[in-house]
Each structure stands twice: as structure tokens, then as C-alpha cells.
Amino acid sequence: MKIMNCPLNGPRNISEFVHGGEVSQMPDPNSCSDMEWADYVFYSDNAIGIVTEWWLHAPSGYWFIAERHTASDEIIRTFDASEIFNQRYEFPIKAEEAVV
């Protein structure tokens, strides 16, 4: 079976991992248009080449990022998400939605 190197658990069978889609910049959900949000949620480049994508190691519930070639299926690199996402994102809550 194909082996993937989990940044947390080391080399594991690919069947333990779940693909989570391309890494892309999230637009601000409060100020973006419906089209921008739809583009973020549904659309993708779906290109041939080395892509940066989210993966989950399901047994340990650990999300990380991998660089993988989408034609050769070669996994170039796996790394902790903190390399790209190094700040906590606070979802701004609108005043009327906030529970008082």
C-alpha cells in the first residue's frame, strides 16, 4: 500500500488519510460576495502539477498540509499547517448573532 509521511505520526498507510482539498485563501465571510464564497467552497483549479492540499490523519484527527503531484501521485513534502497558518483566525461574530 502507498505510504504517506504524517508530520505527527510518521509513515502510515495511505488508507488512514483523508483528502481535504486544495489549500486556498478564505475570503472574509462577512464582507465577501456570494460568488466569492461559492468560489472558495466549490470551485478549484484541479490542475495537473504539484498542488498544496489539506490532508487528515483520521485515526489521530490531525490535519496537515501536503505537496503532491496530481499526475504522478508523488508526495513531495508533508508539513504541519502552522508553517502557513501561523495566526489563529477569529471568526468575527455579527452583533445580532452574538448570544448575550
Place this chain on the structure above:
Amino acid sequence: MPFSLLKYGLNKDYPFEKNADLPVPSELKSSYDVVIIGGGGHGVATAYYLAKYHGITNVAILEKGYLGGGNTARNTAVIRSNYLTSEGVKFYSESVKLFKELSNEFDFNIMYSERGQLTLAHTDATVRSFRQRTEVNKHFGGRTELIGPAEIKELVPTLNMNPAHMPVLAGLWHMDGATARHDAVAWGYAKGATQRGVELHQLTEVTDVIVENGKVTGVKTNRGTIQCGCAVQAVAGHSSLVAAKAGFRMPITTYPLQAMVTQPVKPFLDQMVSSSALHCYVQQTGRGEIVFGGGSDPYPLYNTRSTLDLKEGLLAHAIEMFPFMANLRLMRQWTGITDMTSDYSPIMGLSPVDNYYLDAGWGTWGFKATPICGKTMAELVASGGKVPELIKPFAMDRFNVFRQVNEMGATAASH
């Protein structure tokens, strides 16, 4: 008989191009009214109906490989209309109706064989969804019944009624379910289209799409640049890549789909049997081989490689359903590249580029829609962009307004 054979052998006019089923056009013209990118079933069907019903014959089909060599040749040839949503059932029912007449229409046997499709339920939740599908199907004139274990046993005596310790509770018995020879469908359409003047250019790859002022005006190919009034993109697994050449993104992810077939055995299985809980469907071909198919691979890839883990998983389930199959040997395996949408419905209609029409997102369910898709896409092209009612719900725009057509539960082997 020997004399007539000799006459053929000595005849200088035979074999002659005019006698060929598929005339080979030598050169690309500099301009066409319609360019169809992709010479699979959908592309040639669109060309066929454009020529037949709308008199539009200045059409070029550009195929980078050969006719029907992609997913048209790789699907498991299942025709059915037992979907979940009314939009889906209406659309696929029309396709089943067209399929029934195709052999007569082509004067060429597509080996359409109405065997019925049986989907198994192993949980109460699935039985509930089968009830809904039965009613929606009947409402639109399909022949579908919910049947119990006793009737299932009678229909398919070789089926294990307790596969993988998941007793069969009920079955969705879809009598309209059928199969046909997939290559013949593409050949029949191609023959009909080219006889009416459409040009089929094989080994012609579209390398770029020329867009001026938001409107498509031509395409660049490995054999030169051609102008076009409008273009239809029907390239299945490569949809996102060709769309990128036209300058837009699509809500599509490309996954491999693996299938396989055993050595031939005596006829024992008339119906096509599938179980979504076991992610497996099984059918016996006219040649006696048993075809196995399941869901797409677990992650996206543009590669037709084979994996042992998928085969092991799929066959373990197939053997649970039909235990005696453990003695059979696999003869062939193959993979197709499928363009999956998140709602398991296709994308047909307009694109962000004017006069550039989309026929994509056919994932693992494209073959069964070949006739109706070709017919409605031809209407769309001929009317200059007026979307036919039947395919309105499948516009790419549906994702922008969050109005998906959810057919995930109606796939033969859920993904």
C-alpha cells in the same frame, strides 16, 4: 459467392473512402460554425443532433486521442433513470427513451439489453430513501418498484442475502435498467454525424482557447489555429484543464475510477446488482464476463494507474454478495478519469465565456446520459445560447447561488 468475392477483390474502387463508415477529413478548415472539443460519446452525439435536427453541419469535432477512447470506452455501460431528484429523474428518463430507439435510428446494433437494475438496501434509512426514489420514478413514468427479500431471492437466486453481516432488507427494482455496447453508441453517433457532413478530427488536441471581449472566437490546436462561431467543451476528466485555457475555474475535482472484469462464465446473472453500503456493483456482460465497479478513488489524481487496495476492498465486497465468485479469475482492469461535482449532478449549459458551452461534471454517470445530453446540448448550440428547460437545473451557476441538485444518494455505489 466465390465470384462475387473475387469481383470485390479485383475492384479498384474498393476499399474506397466513400465506402468508409467514418470518412477521414484530411485538413482542418480555417473556420467552422461549431467546434466540439472532445470526441467521446457526448461530443459526437451533440454533433449528430446538430446535423440531424438543426441542419448545422459545418461542425468540427476535435479529439486529442481517438473516437470514444476516453471514458466512453471505460464506463461499465449502465443505463438507468432511478435517481432521487425530480430534475435528475426527468432528465435521465428521456435518455432511457432515446437509448431504446438508437439501434433502429443508427441502423446499427448497439446491443441495448433491458435487464433491470436491482439496488440493495441494508439499513432502514436506505429503505426510506428507496421509497422516495420509487415514487419520484413512478411519477415521471419510470418502472421502479420497492421489493422485499423474498422477491429479491426469486429474482437473483445466487445472491447472498446476508452479505458482510448486513442483511438485505429491501431492493429498489428498476425494470428500465439496461446495458448497451458503449463503443457502438459512439460509433453510431459518429457515423451518423459524419455522413451528414460533420468532420471528426482525431489526434487533434486543443492547446488553447481564443477568447476576445469575453467571447470565444477560435481554438489553437496541434494542427493549427481555427476560427469558430461557438465551441462546446465535452472533455470529461480534463474539464478543469480545458476550462483553464478558456480562462475560468470549475466546481470539479478529478478522481480515477477503477473497474475490472473476470474470465467469462455461463450466464447466471441477468440483472445488474448493486449495493451502496458495500460500495459495489456487479453485472454479467453478454460475453459472460462479470464486471465489477465501485466508487471513485479516495483522493484526486490524473492517472489511470491501478491500485491493489481498491481491488481488494471492492472484490471482498463482491464476493460477499456472490460467494462463488471467489473461484473466478480477474481478466482485465482499467481506470477512467472522472470529473466529479460535489452534488453528483452534471454541469451543462452556459459558461462565463460567451458562445462557449459546457458539457462536464459527468463523473461516474456520463454514459447513460449520452443521447439526451447530445440532444439538449445541440438545442442549446442551435438556439445560440437559449438553455433548454430540461438542463436548466444543471447550469454551472447553481453553485454560485447554492442551488445544487443532490444526487449523491442515487449513485450505484456511493462514493
